[in-house]
Amino acid sequence: MISVKAVLVVADGMADVPLHNLEGKTPLEVAQKPSIDQLTSDGICGMINVIAPGVPPGSDTAHLALLGYEVEEVYSGRGALEAIGSEIDILPTDLAFRCNFATVDDNFKVIDRRAGRIDNEDATELAQAISNSLREDPPDVGNVLFKNTIEHRSILRIGGPNLSVMVSDTDPHQAGVRLLEARPLDRSQEAKETADILNTLTQRFHKVLRNHPVNEKRRKKDQPAANIVLCRGVGQLPEIDPLPLTYGINPAAIAAVPLVKGVCKTAGMRLIPVKGATGTYETNTVAKARAAVNALKLHDFILIHIKATDLASHDYKPQKKIKMIEKVDAAVAHLLKNIDRDETVLAVTADHTTSSVKRQHSGEPVPVSITGPCVRNDDVKKFGERTCAKGGLGHIRGVDLMPILMNLLGKTEKAGS
Numbered sequence: 001m002i003s004v005k006a007v008l009v010v011a012d013g014m015a016d017v018p019l020h021n022l023e024g025k026t027p028l029e030v031a032q033k034p035s036i037d038q039l040t041s042d043g044i045c046g047m048i049n050v051i052a053p054g055v056p057p058g059s060d061t062a063h064l065a066l067l068g069y070e071v072e073e074v075y076s077g078r079g080a081l082e083a084i085g086s087e088i089d090i091l092p093t094d095l096a097f098r099c100n101f102a103t104v105d106d107n108f109k110v111i112d113r114r115a116g117r118i119d120n121e122d123a124t125e126l127a128q129a130i131s132n133s134l135r136e137d138p139p140d141v142g143n144v145l146f147k148n149t150i151e152h153r154s155i156l157r158i159g160g161p162n163l164s165v166m167v168s169d170t171d172p173h174q175a176g177v178r179l180l181e182a183r184p185l186d187r188s189q190e191a192k193e194t195a196d197i198l199n200t201l202t203q204r205f206h207k208v209l210r211n212h213p214v215n216e217k218r219r220k221k222d223q224p225a226a227n228i229v230l231c232r233g234v235g236q237l238p239e240i241d242p243l244p245l246t247y248g249i250n251p252a253a254i255a256a257v258p259l260v261k262g263v264c265k266t267a268g269m270r271l272i273p274v275k276g277a278t279g280t281y282e283t284n285t286v287a288k289a290r291a292a293v294n295a296l297k298l299h300d301f302i303l304i305h306i307k308a309t310d311l312a313s314h315d316y317k318p319q320k321k322i323k324m325i326e327k328v329d330a331a332v333a334h335l336l337k338n339i340d341r342d343e344t345v346l347a348v349t350a351d352h353t354t355s356s357v358k359r360q361h362s363g364e365p366v367p368v369s370i371t372g373p374c375v376r377n378d379d380v381k382k383f384g385e386r387t388c389a390k391g392g393l394g395h396i397r398g399v400d401l402m403p404i405l406m407n408l409l410g411k412t413e414k415a416g417s
């Protein structure tokens with residue numbers, strides 16, 4: 001018996017809604033994507049309600065669902081997933097927050113939530129100053145780590161006993177209003193103490209930052225000072241069974257953005273770094289496909305994540321979204337040409353709809369297409385939101401995708417005798 005492997009391509013937010021300036025078509029319907037259409041024509045397709053009908057998924061919950069996890073049972077916040085994807089060690093008892101360097105005035109009113117999208121160099125120096133202060137005068141609350149990731153983004157990890165995820169954000173999520181005080185979201189002592197810790201750290205970081213030479217230099221150049229750290233999205237690691245344990249597979253992931261890397265790592269997937277994979281419009285999608293073909297020598301399940309399809313809808317750039325879909329197609333073309341199609345399942349989908357009209361994630365289902373040995377094909381020839389709705393898979397949920405793929409790999413167990 002041959003052993004079947006699978007490659008799953010997830011284009012972030014690739015599904016969309018009909019757009020006026022595309023004459024009522026979606027970007028997927030306008031893009032030239034002969035290879036994804038070929039895959040669809042050869043295989044079976046359908047629609048996925050990633051979380052549930054009408055529920056707009058986050059990229060983290062969406063990927064958890066597509067990897068077969070019941071989100072309602074396992075999801076415990078975004079912060080920890082992003083931390084682990086940013087190569088920050090995290091224990092199950094740690095809390096992690098997603099943070100922004102931001103600009104506040106003397107009354108703590110937020111002027112710029114991203115401190116003028118501060119560059120990596122300035123952000124690294126400021127994060128270093130915070131780390132030094134934490135080392136010289138360790139807070140008595142436990143083990144605190146602060147690390148910048150990309151531009152204004154950073155992670156705050158708090159480790160210690162008696163912490164709780166039931167705390168509110170200090171980030172007001174908009175400019176023009178005051179920094180928020182973290183509040184306990186339940187009556188527990190742990191939530192109260194965690195909120196106190198977060199408020200104390202916020203003030204401490206502000207003292208380190210406000211007159212730091214980097215900020216003096218920024219003021220002279222008329223750049224907004226990065227004088228506050230705003231925290232949001234607290235999370236703990238989800239307690240999930242890794243994929244190798246659940247399905248007996250040896251999985252790997254190719255992704256650039258920390259959040260998706262974090263989900264994949266938590267699911268027990270090896271992360272394969274790829275030169276030129278950036279998570280931006282410039283990303284080299286063919287390099288990702290090439291890395292996947294290579295990785296098939298050692299792994300039997302590979303997820304390729306491509307981010308920028310989502311960015312284009314948040315930015316309302318339909319033409320850029322079309323270009324990005326065509327770059328996803330280039331990756332699929334490379335895969336179709338270079339995998340052994342007699343023993344490899346190839347699937348393409350999106351983690352959610354990102355509506356270019358709403359400029360945010362939206363609750364419509366996403367198309368999915370699967371081809372491979374022994375796949376029962378249907379009559380659909382093109383990949384898109386309306387064509388795949390007529391496909392042989394019908395409407396499935398996000399958590400159904402892994403069992404469907406694993407069935408094709410011969411990795412599922414029989415129900416009953």
Ligand SMILES: [Zn+2]
Nearest residue numbers: 012013059351
């Ligand atoms: Zn997403």
